[in-house]
Amino acid sequence: MLVDNTVERDSRVQKAAMSAAAAGWEVHLIGFHRGRKKKRWTLGGANVMLVPLHEVLSKPRYRPVRSMIRRPLAYGHPDVATYRRRLVMSRRAELAAARLEPGTKGPVRKTWLLGRRVVTKVQQRWIGLRVHQTDSLTAARNSQQSPLEKLMVAVWLKLLGDRAWRVLDRGMWDWEAAYGKVIDELEPDIIHGNDFRMLAVGARATLRARAKGRQVKFVWDAHEYLPGVRWNNPPRWHPAMIAMEREYAKLADAIVTVSDPLADWLVEEHGLKRKPAVVLNAPVTDIEVSADQPVPDMREMCGIDSDTPLAVYSGGATKQRGLDIIIETLPRLPRLHVALIVPSSRADYVKALMNRATELDVRDRVTLLPFVPFDQVVPFLAAADFGIHPLHHLPNHEIALATKFFEYAHARLPIVVSDVKAMSELVNETGHGEVFRAEDEDDFVRAVTAVMQDLKRYRAVYDERPDLLREWTWPAQAEILDGVYTELMPSSAKPSAEKQSAAKPSVHE
Template sequence: MRACVLTTVHPYNDNRIFYKQIRTLLKAGYQVTYIAPCPPGVNHLEGIDLVPLPPLPRSRRPLNWWRALRAGLRSQADVFHFHDPELIGVGFLLQALTGRPVIYDVHENYPQAMMDKQWIPALLRPAVAGGMRVFEWLAVQILDGAVAANPAIYDRLRKPSRRLASVSNYVDIGLFDTARGLASFTPNCPYFIYAGSLSSERGVLDCVAAFERLSYKDAELVLIGRLDDTDLSIRNLSGQLPRAVRLLDAQPFEYIPPLLRRSCAGLVPFHSTPNHLLALPNKLLEYMAASIPVIASDLPLIRAVVKEAGCGLLVEPGNVEQLAEAMAYILDHPAEAEEMGRRGRCAVVERYSWETEARKLLRLYGELLRQSTPGLRSEADGE
């Protein structure tokens, strides 16, 4: 069986799409066509029929929608799986033109996310969010299946969806533990780490401000990720950082786990925006998998995980003083910090492992394929 996976927004090596879902499909015996933006020089991935798209700015991305549609039609796939709300129209066309099942993977609460987008004029955000809500509602009703990346998304879409699977973005422990690391990064002192999209609403500027308040001269702050160029307050961040703050470009996933393991704590300082209130950041679980304590914003889903696992400290969102105090506490109490990290690792292994989520994904594929091809004994179930 052949699956065609499409994205025009995420990088080709996206953690959820490539490292978790596509590798799960390959292990289950699927042939995979993968349509995704790729930098120059990336035109092959082992075991995958890669269709590289040129990385384009937001204003020109519609060109890639049509490229993705053409490539999808040529793939002769038995099932299609797309990962961006901007591809909902492409999903409708693939369903109508091929008669094959199409799955929409919902990574976040997109209607709420529209309210936080600085590139959308403030007066238009409610209308854009409302339009997104209607468009997404139609998508999960019309398309054959949908995947929710966390329980809150599942609850929001469960009623209108034809067939919805909750496939949380948990940690692939095996992949995480075999990552090889980044040879060019050799820290000589304790460091705090933030890995992910670098934007003000995710608290990156708070990290820098809190770190500057510390009195420790032998500590560093490491920020890893892509700068959000639509965020005016963070666009010029690289030219404003203190000497002890390192800024690294976004790295392939296989380089991240060793950087986490060597740090003294992982930071999740998200602001209390509508989209973050019901989000469980993947970086939180990755910090826990790396056996390091977490310092995180006291938001509902984050609070539930951190308190249940006893794996770190919670701070008021946007409170730089509390964030600085939590960082100092970790440095002053190394034995307690180590125990927090150990408890976080145990929680991931026991409750937040990708293995269980992979089975849910394969079950959805199997159900859709059997429905579209009567009598099929689908390899999607791993049978």
């Protein structure tokens, strides 16, 4: 399996690799890190390898011609501007020190120092002007709304079509350099590329293998609605990635994805003849937690007793995920304590949330907690009273069935979710939570209050609908993924438990 991260925090690929290995496939899971040497370890029966990624082509390059056209006085690179600014500062400091030295009262010395002051001041103003133009040019190059950038994107797409990503974002070749040789040396029978970057890397590796006469199948695991992503990247990056996905999607022998809405969009966007298999981001429920690593007590970590109402949010922390509404409404929700399980307590957005909690005098009712191992997530969450998922309305959020949604369910927690399409429809259908209008504080308070006042009623859904939890488990989803592999290689019979290690060909995910 191929993945464009460091594996440790990607529960989906970890679960996929482990379950595929347990089903008898030889699995090599390849991610990246920024070190100099490969890293290796095992994950269940899967072999994990992190390859060094050196970003060379993704870095801004020296572009003097464009500098002359757009900002004639700009330096060719921001690093040059930084150097020049620091150089003139050093000269001013040296001049100030020279004026304090003994023997500076004579007319010759005064005249010499005056000349240096004039020259330095002229240099400072000239360099300041050029630095300003450099900063302006850098901002224009990085602006999503830059008319010239939009024009250049349109021109390249017109000239090269979907192949235009090769010009718009050459950084993709850094990924090729990191992964390509490793994949070729492993000689896989199935290549499983996760997300859009590994779609390109995996598709090209498949083409190389077939050119050598090997029969290789390619599986693409689509995690995102790519046109809907809103990441802080240069303006050419997004259209480049969309073009790249269009070019390589049709080369996949099979496509799997994370939700039915995304599967429907992929069919429409790429003209697929067959709807992708849906493999939900469901949690692992059949792994016994090791006694050597007991599950932490969330309430103890929060410093609260069993009678204190406890809400939990688990996942990434960004403004688009709507965590502000939790903090803003805490003064209106007496006694409620909130646990925020986030990747880093030092992120700027998280710090801003905590500062706002302090301003509202509710900081003592908010606890930041770290992630726990994926096999501990469900029992860890179970200590809370209900889960919150307050997403804003964005294209990707509308079609998402997030991992935390299913983790909350297996922890038997009612869920308070914003009215993003996929998750709100499911909550309304099952009745195991409340839906509120995204970014509407009054409606959020209503939904939270309703859940807090009748926790038993919302929890009862899990007893009334045991089919929900059976379907929302990773073992059920793993069977779907194993079926995809088996269909691609029908000559590979299901292995027996005693022969799992050698019964099936290798899968490089």
